[in-house]
Amino acid sequence: MTRIGILGGSFNPAHQGHRAISLAALDALGLDEVWWLVSPGNPLKEASGDMAPLAVRLASARVVARHAPIRVSALEVRLGTRYTVDTIVKLVRLYPKKRFIWLMGSDNLAQFDQWRGWRRIAREVPIAVIARPGYDRHAHAAPAMGWLRRSIRPARQAKRWTKWRLPALVLLRFRLDPTSATRLRAADPAWQLRFAESSGPDPTSHTS
Numbered sequence: 707m708t709r710i711g712i713l714g715g716s717f718n719p720a721h722q723g724h725r726a727i728s729l730a731a732l733d734a735l736g737l738d739e740v741w742w743l744v745s746p747g748n749p750l751k752e753a754s755g756d757m758a759p760l761a762v763r764l765a766s767a768r769v770v771a772r773h774a775p776i777r778v779s780a781l782e783v784r785l786g787t788r789y790t791v792d793t794i795v796k797l798v799r800l801y802p803k804k805r806f807i808w809l810m811g812s813d814n815l816a817q818f819d820q821w822r823g824w825r826r827i828a829r830e831v832p833i834a835v836i837a838r839p840g841y842d843r844h845a846h847a848a849p850a851m852g853w854l855r856r857s858i859r860p861a862r863q864a865k866r867w868t869k870w871r872l873p874a875l876v877l878l879r880f881r882l883d884p885t886s887a888t889r890l891r892a893a894d895p896a897w898q899l900r901f902a903e904s905s906g907p908d909p910t911s912h913t914s
Contacts, residue, residue: 725774766900791821834864836878
């Protein structure tokens, strides 16, 4: 079966940090490819008001993912899903010959208990948590870890994730990349203009 890592997010914009953790996860988990699921809208971030249009965020992701086994997708638009739990449930059933593992940064683990159906997510697919600068302490103290702690698997067994009984969580530590989408937006408020012309008319396609 094809082994797929899923990295969901706003990608507002995509950056080299996304690429670095994806390539590291490819190696650590023995993946065939990573799918970047560019979210139509993040329910936990929409209040900020600085979210670029989906087509622009897709364009930035395609540029960053070039020449790597990374597939950039707006699949959630086609599936009609808004929450990660619904996306994963549909993916698992839509692609029975693929095996999926959810990739998330430790910053997301720190607020994982706020995600709709987070326990269902953990029962559907294994989860690989990738350390991010400044978030480890909060992630390990997160409410979700109280439920997931007994499901942690050793990092040395990470390539065996397809055989794990769910729920299963593995904590991965790579060379940390401090790149932040928030800082990139602050440094270049007009960043969207660089991708507007190449954004394309159809954000619903599942293309790399």
